[in-house]
Amino acid sequence: xxxxxxxxxxxxxxxxxxxxxxxxxxxxxxxxxxxxxxxxxxxxxxxxxxxxxxxxxxxxxxxxxxxxxxxxxxxxxxxxxxxxxxxxxxxxxxxxxxxxxxxxxxxxxxxxxxxxxxxxxxxxxxxxxxxxxxxxxxxxxxxxxxxxxxxxxxxxxxxxxxxxxxxxxxxxxxxxxxxxxxxxxxxxxxxxxxxxxxxxxxxxxxxxxxxxxxxxxxxxxxxxxxxxxxxxxxxxxxxxxxxxxxxxxxxxxxxxxxxxxxxxxxxxxxxxxxxxxxxxxxxxxxxxxxxxxxxxxxxxxxxxxxxxxxxxxxxxxxxxxxxxxxxxxxxxxxxxxxxxxxxxxxxxxxxxxxxxxxxxxxxxxxxxxxxxxxxxxxxxxxxxxxxxxxxxxxxxxxxxxxxxxxxxxxxxxxxxxxxxxxxxxxxxxxxxxxxxxxxxxxxxxxxxxxxxxxxxxx
Numbered sequence: 185x186x187x188x189x190x191x192x193x194x195x196x197x198x199x200x201x202x203x204x205x206x207x208x209x210x211x212x213x214x215x216x217x218x219x220x221x222x223x224x225x226x227x228x229x230x231x232x233x234x235x236x237x238x239x240x241x242x243x244x245x246x247x248x249x250x251x252x253x254x255x256x257x258x259x260x261x262x263x264x265x266x267x268x269x270x271x272x273x274x275x276x277x278x279x280x281x282x283x284x285x286x287x288x289x290x291x292x293x294x295x296x297x298x299x300x301x302x303x304x305x306x307x308x309x310x311x312x313x314x315x316x317x318x319x320x321x322x323x324x325x326x327x328x329x330x331x332x333x334x335x336x337x338x339x340x341x342x343x344x345x346x347x348x349x350x351x352x353x354x355x356x357x358x359x360x361x362x363x364x365x366x367x368x369x370x371x372x373x374x375x376x377x378x379x380x381x382x383x384x385x386x387x388x389x390x391x392x393x394x395x396x397x398x399x400x401x402x403x404x405x406x407x408x409x410x411x412x413x414x415x416x417x418x419x420x421x422x423x424x425x426x427x428x429x430x431x432x433x434x435x436x437x438x439x440x441x442x443x444x445x446x447x448x449x450x451x452x453x454x455x456x457x458x459x460x461x462x463x464x465x466x467x468x469x470x471x472x473x474x475x476x477x478x479x480x481x482x483x484x485x486x487x488x489x490x491x492x493x494x495x496x497x498x499x500x501x502x503x504x505x506x507x508x509x510x511x512x513x514x515x516x517x518x519x520x521x522x523x524x525x526x527x528x529x530x531x532x533x534x535x536x537x538x539x540x541x542x543x544x545x546x547x548x549x550x551x552x553x554x555x556x557x558x559x560x561x562x563x564x565x566x567x568x569x570x571x572x573x574x575x576x577x578x579x580x581x582x583x584x585x586x587x588x589x590x591x592x593x594x595x596x597x598x599x600x601x602x603x604x605x606x607x608x609x610x611x612x613x614x615x616x617x618x619x620x621x622x623x624x625x626x627x628x629x630x631x632x633x634x635x636x637x638x639x640x641x642x
Contacts, residue, residue, distance in 0.1 A: 207548070214544055245266065246258070250436075254428070273509055294496050309347060333354055344388065380419075389420075395410065404454060411457070420480045425473050492560070512524055520545065559625055595620060
């Protein structure tokens with residue numbers, strides 16, 4: 185990426201969606217009783233036939249507050265709260281399981297948060313049993329969990345392996361002690377080393393590390409040392425995220441010292457460093473902020489066209505119906521998105537009354553589905569064919585998307601996309617700007633809807 189100048193990166197570093205969905209979550213509408221009834225009816229009808237299933241479980245609890253974090257979370261040191269939460273997860277699982285076709289198989293499970301390893305080993309064991317008893321898992325089910333190395337024991341890891349976990353993502357962020365103090369997340373590198381060792385000893389061999397650039401007190405030199413540290417553990421994947429400072433939306437971020445944050449040029453230099461450093465060390469730049477070893481499944485999925493994108497980022501499994509459990513969880517099945525309430529008390533009360541905990545719903549119209557199809561082609565297949573879109577959706581591409589192609593022309597002039605032979609192709613250097621390309625086709629943004637809810641694209 186050396187040929188992409190800082191000036192060009194700054195030009196396109198604007199607010200925009202991450203496109204883990206389209207339409208994005210800001211378009212979801214508050215659900216009324218009729219919406220819930222319609223959604224339930226749709227799911228019953230859809231599940232008259234079996235479908236591959238993906239399950240997401242949101243564990244909201246964290247022992248302490250990381251000041252940069254924008255996740256939906258509950259800060260507590262009382263692990264017994266996990267037992268009550270599991271009671272309600274089981275209630276919600278029962279609601280969903282009774283709708284599913286008996287032959288529907290679970291192809292993917294993900295524990296996110298919050299901090300899934302806030303749960304004690306016996307609580308994780310209970311959750312695993314609850315899942316296995318209600319859904320059809322196979323030997324091929326991809327089962328991932330997010331781990332905070334600071335509060336994770338060898339017993340946690342062995343329990344996760346026992347319930348079928350075969351992938352893990354470790355929150356690292358930065359290995360420099362001064363940076364860790366500045367973000368209120370003290371995590372000696374030895375803890376990350378130890379948990380990585382336990383994972384591999386237990387047979388959980390697919391390991392991802394999350395890093396963040398743009399944090400207070402980070403410099404190009406300290407971030408290079410962080411990269412040296414994590415690469416020494418040979419992870420299979422890395423996600424290198426840009427820190428989005430939005431204190432008006434994320435109140436905890438007000439605790440950070442803005443004067444300690446790197447300048448825009450310094451931050452973007454860290455991005456350039458991460459791309460060049462990782463590609464020089466055998467990792468492939470998948471796009472946006474994801475990297476994988478060249479022999480790893482994510483890289484292979486990119487080559488064979490099976491890469492997909494959902495609320496957990498990039499994945500190798502396309503086409504599964506996603507059911508999310510727990511407060512704030514977002515589901516996507518067929519023509520519907522829906523999100524659970526973000527308030528823990530409301531989540532409990534609704535389930536106590538045998539009601540759905542759904543708070544927001546969006547039913548996709550034909551234009552939504554068309555643009556979703558197209559945007560996911562951009563994000564996952566690095567391009568698209570006009571003819572394929574025309575045949576599937578019964579449109580004339582250049583007429584339907586005339587204004588989008590006009591907006592795309594500037595990215596084409598800057599060398600990020602090629603438009604020729606009725607195709608749009610993302611160039612190698614354009615992978616950094618996938619969000620910007622997708623934004624050209626976003627109906628809601630192009631109606632001049634405010635982008636204040638989104639992070640910067642680079």
